[in-house]
Amino acid sequence: MNITEKILSKKAGSDVSPGEIIEIDVDLAMSHDGTSPPAIKTFEKIAKKVWNPEKIAIVFDHTVPPNTIGSAEFHKVARKFGRKQGIKNLYTHGEGICHQVLPEKGLVEPGQVIVGADSHTCTYGAFGAFSTGMGATDIAMVYATGKTWFMVPESYRIEINGKLPNNITSKDIILHIIGHVGSDGATYKACEFCGETIDNLDVSSRMTITNMAIEMGAKNGIMEPNKLTLEYIAKRTNKSIDQLNVFRSDKDSVYEKEFSFDISEIEPQIACPNDVDNVKNISKVIGTHIDQGFIGSCTNGRLTDLKEAARVIKGKKVHPDVRLIVSPASKEIYEIAMEKGILKTFMDSGAIICNPGCGPCLGGHMGVLSEGEVSISTTNRNFKGRMGDPKSEVYLSNAGVVASSVIKGYIESPENIL
Numbered sequence: 326m327n328i329t330e331k332i333l334s335k336k337a338g339s340d341v342s343p344g345e346i347i348e349i350d351v352d353l354a355m356s357h358d359g360t361s362p363p364a365i366k367t368f369e370k371i372a373k374k375v376w377n378p379e380k381i382a383i384v385f386d387h388t389v390p391p392n393t394i395g396s397a398e399f400h401k402v403a404r405k406f407g408r409k410q411g412i413k414n415l416y417t418h419g420e421g422i423c424h425q426v427l428p429e430k431g432l433v434e435p436g437q438v439i440v441g442a443d444s445h446t447c448t449y450g451a452f453g454a455f456s457t458g459m460g461a462t463d464i465a466m467v468y469a470t471g472k473t474w475f476m477v478p479e480s481y482r483i484e485i486n487g488k489l490p491n492n493i494t495s496k497d498i499i500l501h502i503i504g505h506v507g508s509d510g511a512t513y514k515a516c517e518f519c520g521e522t523i524d525n526l527d528v529s530s531r532m533t534i535t536n537m538a539i540e541m542g543a544k545n546g547i548m549e550p551n552k553l554t555l556e557y558i559a560k561r562t563n564k565s566i567d568q569l570n571v572f573r574s575d576k577d578s579v580y581e582k583e584f585s586f587d588i589s590e591i592e593p594q595i596a597c598p599n600d601v602d603n604v605k606n607i608s609k610v611i612g613t614h615i616d617q618g619f620i621g622s623c624t625n626g627r628l629t630d631l632k633e634a635a636r637v638i639k640g641k642k643v644h645p646d647v648r649l650i651v652s653p654a655s656k657e658i659y660e661i662a663m664e665k666g667i668l669k670t671f672m673d674s675g676a677i678i679c680n681p682g683c684g685p686c687l688g689g690h691m692g693v694l695s696e697g698e699v700s701i702s703t704t705n706r707n708f709k710g711r712m713g714d715p716k717s718e719v720y721l722s723n724a725g726v727v728a729s730s731v732i733k734g735y736i737e738s739p740e741n742i743l
């Protein structure tokens with residue numbers, strides 16, 4: 326069996342195979358300020374008390390602080406519910422993006438089943454957990470019962486080998502893969518990422534890859550935890566590595582499809598408007614005019630990303646006709662970036678630093694695009710109108726490319742700047 330099948334078998338109490346429908350207990354369920362209110366509405370029709378207030382996390386991140394009366398209402402409803410139900414992990418003070426906050430708070434462990442009312446819940450696969458997004462009504466059922474059902478997915482094995490070239494990050498790896506597989510190329514599949522490149526990646530870089538599994542339609546993205554990951558989880562959960570429930574794929578596991586990528590010579594990858602799989606080598610789009618750069622999100626708002634961007638922008642200025650918005654993915658990251666002088670580097674360059682949260686990622690606030698405006702962004706989606714007007718455009722890249730581009734006012738590669 327592969328890692329996904331092993332986790333689901335353990336939960337189901339017997340060996341499962343792809344296509345089978347199982348009902349299992351979940352270890353952790355999550356919703357945020359955008360999806361908690363609809364989940365609560367359904368929950369209140371079916372139950373009075375949540376199944377376990379310790380196994381639910383509610384994180385305010387999508388519009389923090391609230392930007393409309395409607396979102397302030399959503400915060401009020403979710404906050405009241407969280408308090409009434411005694412939800413232990415209720416983060417209402419701008420702690421950061423749910424997908425960053427949950428691992429930081431030690432809520433994510435290998436071998437767990439985690440569900441969340443947000444499509445990028447697949448991020449926790451970087452820690453060797455089976456995790457997936459679902460709709461708010463499904464989450465309401467989980468809040469009430471602690472259980473959910475799945476069809477066991479078929480698995481894709483995606484092997485990545487080669488040493489990362491200069492100015493290339495795991496964002497380029499996942500964009501490269503999505504460009505090949507297609508935005509619906511892995512619909513309902515368990516995408517297992519493996520190979521020497523994955524084995525050597527740090528925790529943040531691994532999270533970027535599993536985070537974007539949903540952009541190929543995957544049910545979940547998953548990796549066997551490496552040493553750095555196990556150390557991270559042990560530290561965050563106050564457990565020893567031996568206490569963690571690590572699953573690994575058998576050597577003779579069965580996969581529906583197998584892919585192999587060598588990334589040792591790739592260029593920075595850019596997902597061009599308006600599809601995440603419209604991926605081009607940067608050399609094809611250098612010179613494209615931009616009006617905004619955004620560094621942040623659950624994909625690339627971590628310290629490694631901020632450091633990479635700061636390395637490129639240090640001592641330089643953002644182009645006068647461009648705005649650069651930086652929003653660290655969590656308060657913890659914000660604090661470290663502040664202490665290390667990284668935020669100062671951005672401020673000196675002319676950037677706007679926003680509080681942790683989703684920020685402009687989904688076009689809600691803090692950097693909405695007007696008609697015809699173009700953004701280069703470290704986020705994960707570039708659908709039509711994603712960051713504002715339907716006639717605005719979003720290019721997706723790694724953080725270093727955003728930094729080099731905002732200096733020039735057009736898409737530019739860091740290697741031409743440094």
Ligand SMILES: CC(C)[C@H](C(=O)O)[C@@H](O)C(=O)O
Pocket residue numbers: 359360387442443444445458687
């Ligand atoms: C608002 C929320 C439901 C949505 C998601 O599920 O992904 C958002 O986080 C996004 O990135 O588009």
Ligand code: SF4
Pocket residue numbers: 387422443445622623624682683686687704705
């Ligand atoms: S940062 Fe963007 S992609 Fe991630 S959860 Fe928030 S809105 Fe969704």
